[in-house]
Amino acid sequence: MSSKSATPSTTPDMKLFWACFIALVATSFVFGVRANTMLQLQNEFNLSEQQKGNIGGAGMWPFAISIIFFSLVIDRIGYKLVALFAIACHTISLILTVQATGYSSFYWATLLIAIANGSVEAFVNPVVATMFPRDKAKWLNILHAGWPAGLALGALATALCEAQTWQFKYSLCFIPLVIYAVLTLPRMFPVNERVAAGVSYRDMLKEVGGVGFFILGSLLYFAIMQMAGKQVSLVSSATMGAVIGAAAFIYTRSPGNWLFLVVLITIGPLATTELGTDGWMPDLLKLSGPDFPNFETWIFVYVSAVMTVLRFYAGPIVHRFSPIGLLVIGASIAIVGLLLLSNSVGWAILGASTIYALGKTFLWSTTLGMTSEQFPKGGALTLNGVSAVGVLFLGVLGSPYIGYKQDMDMEKRLSSTEHAALYAQVKGESKDGMFGLTPTLDQEKIKALPAPEQKQLEAVQAANKRGAFTTIAILPTFMLVCYLGLFFYFRSRGGYKPVEIGGH
Template sequence: MNSPDSTAVSPRPTRLFVACIIALVAMSFGFVVRAFLLTEWRVTFNLSESQLGSIQGAGLFPQALTIILFSLIIDRVGYGRTIAFAFVAHLVSAIVTITATDFHGLYWGTFIFALAGGAIEAAVNPITATLYSHSKTHHLNILHAGWPGGLVIGGLLAIALGTAGGENSWRWKVALYLIPVAIYGAMMLGQKFPVQERVAAGVSYTDMLKEFGWAGCLIVSMFMAYAVDEILRVFGWRLPNAAMLVVALGPTVLFAWRIRSFGRPMFVFLLLVMILLATTEIGTDSWIADLMTPVLKELGSNAGNWVLIYTSAIMFALRFCAGPIVHRISPLGLLAVCALIASAGLFWLANAGAAPLIVFAAATCYGLGKTFFWPTTLGVVSEQFPKGGALTLSAVAGVGMISVGVLGNPLLGTLQDKSLDQRLASQYPVIHRKVAEAPQTKYGLSFQPLDKTKIAILPAAEISQVETIRITNNQATLGKVAVLPAVMFFCYCGLMVYFRARGGYRPVQMETAQTG
């Protein structure tokens, strides 16, 4: 893996672009296997919903840390060294996770995997935006087809492995992501990487930071503080409120003093919308297999997994079609339509019952809605803020990852624990007293997690009653998430009105950015 050369375009852009896609496939392999193993890990390691949420969060927020940190230095250290770091971290993650014997092993293996994913995302997005500077949204959508493509392939392989390996079958499934890791590592060898378009255009590092601004720094730093707190929770500690303020405000004050720029208001707005977007797409995908498995139990133990594979297949196929669509209705129009469809799909899933045809029809609606969210948002940021270079492009992805990692996923898990606690206590108080653990408080919500080992030794009739409550609770959770894309719809409509008042949506060319 080589450092960037002195040319603006890679001499072998197709091979480099394909290698970037496969790197995203490796990321999604790990993601889908982890999503599929939640139910098994819950039983094997007696994990609460909150602990599962913490593991899912650890698979996301560390990724944001490396996305943002590498975006600040990637033009100096080079894409090659960044991807080499990711490759090594992927190998270490596999070793830690496969040898895990408790919650902490699973947590740290997932944490390291996310660090690798952040380095990958910090590199592949600006590489693609530079290679295809005149069709950014289209090619970023193709790049990110690697994510659902990996979900489909990895998911099918995990299902095919089944129980092979006996009680260690889950360890073999974790090792699956080493296949695409080896492929992208081999394809990246000997590559010449392009110079990022900001650098090639002579835009200074300070001007890049001004696009990001102290407002962007504040948003990122706030989530960084929550990330530190989330890590400390694993050891039973908490970050005091005063310390969280220091972590959030310290970098922001320093940034404001040195750079003296609020940042581009629209960019700051998109950062906030990205919090909702990431929870809608990645947060839901993290949980949907686990949530839908008991709902579709009549179709077998892997039924919930098929919902994730099915919606991912829809995404994979449609992301190749983004170019013609954005030429017709603009990227913001596409995002608005997708938000409306995703909200309807999630609400439908929440009320679909257990009829397989109805569930998969609702999943089709959700899959259509979430398809273009992530890459089209990256395309908008790259087209509107080219002076921001790798930083603005990576920051919006980083905020998405860190927000769903430290807030979205753990909060969804906590909401499930809280709601399950209330439903069981209300409908079957005697059973609740038998299986409830000591009270906990998280995100201001007090609840008693249910002990899986105690549930397992209940009489069959009582186990059935608990499962009935769990099924109802799982689907209701998706209904709560449906509110988020509904809010996003109005946000995108507001941006469309803004651009219409300015003559319509048009990508900003770097020459305009330098002189304007």
């Protein structure tokens, strides 16, 4: 390991921190480009809403495969090797993306990008947590300002290149890739604090335990079977998860740290609340905004910019409220923001989006900070395992369900007596998906509609898409209940305190 890592030093290597930051920018830049070219791709490839959701899912859940794999071995092979793999994987996946010719080829290229993104996340989180052992929540929040910064830059790039092809827009993703590659290659990486403290591999696995591996295994099996094009059910996934969980329990003799398990069951809804909404937001707002060029893209840029700025100033905010207090506040505001978005049209969307941005800003990064501070013995596994469960839930269930729900709600609206004649003109063939046969609208038939019917359809679509925000708002409501439970738990113990790696 000595050839790949440097021993920890009292002075953090800020060049290494910024290399990690730009690597995270590169991962979300492509996410921002994809979210803001999805309608262009829909027209190009005649995609259903569920196929769009499947692409969104493929852009997330394979992330978990790479992050789980590398979290189990990264302490042995070193952070540098994982960083090199991420650079190579990003390069290949972007080349395949710009050469895609249809839904299938684009789907697989998107999947490979997600594997590259997971590799980045696998090394940047534990590296930064190790570099700043006394201030993890603050610096992980600052690190994850790179995510909304990349989203904003990706969306801005697509807006400024509106007239260009989607291939050209995706080619812009090579810019942050080259920058983070150049910054990363010369750097020396630290040894994880768990390894430096002499905590055993078995003790690391104990933090996750049998129940944690059951959750991870169930979702991962579902994702792998889906990737292989196999039919998979929740029952078969749970069965495989139970086998993996039982094996982990036998080895570790631990069900897992109960507090960590609570974090695991909240991260899936959190990922869908933040990342799932990010992926769908331009599409959901397109028909409800004012008559302003690329309004939905500019809102996406605005929300991401607000998040970037706030995360850079996370230190005093985390200190004032504590990580768990900040999660309670964030979930509460996110609920309000999503409900306002579901009822806003025109410029009112700007105000609703501001509230939504304030609510979701600290949820993901503060969860990582709390995980790193409460479970230091878990090392890279607990820290990255949280992210893995989040994107697995989003990829295999969250994002596809958002698309499926829109397709089903749209059919319900158009099947009414008022719109039945219009529906007969645009109805497409049902397409098979994870949740069964899904009704679709034929994009070619929509283009052929006379102007009055097109306006009528757009009005129905706008109301339908706004309704998706109400569905999503259920998720932070569940999170809020869990966070309040943790808040009162910590309060009963004298308040929130980080756990020392040699303590309990």
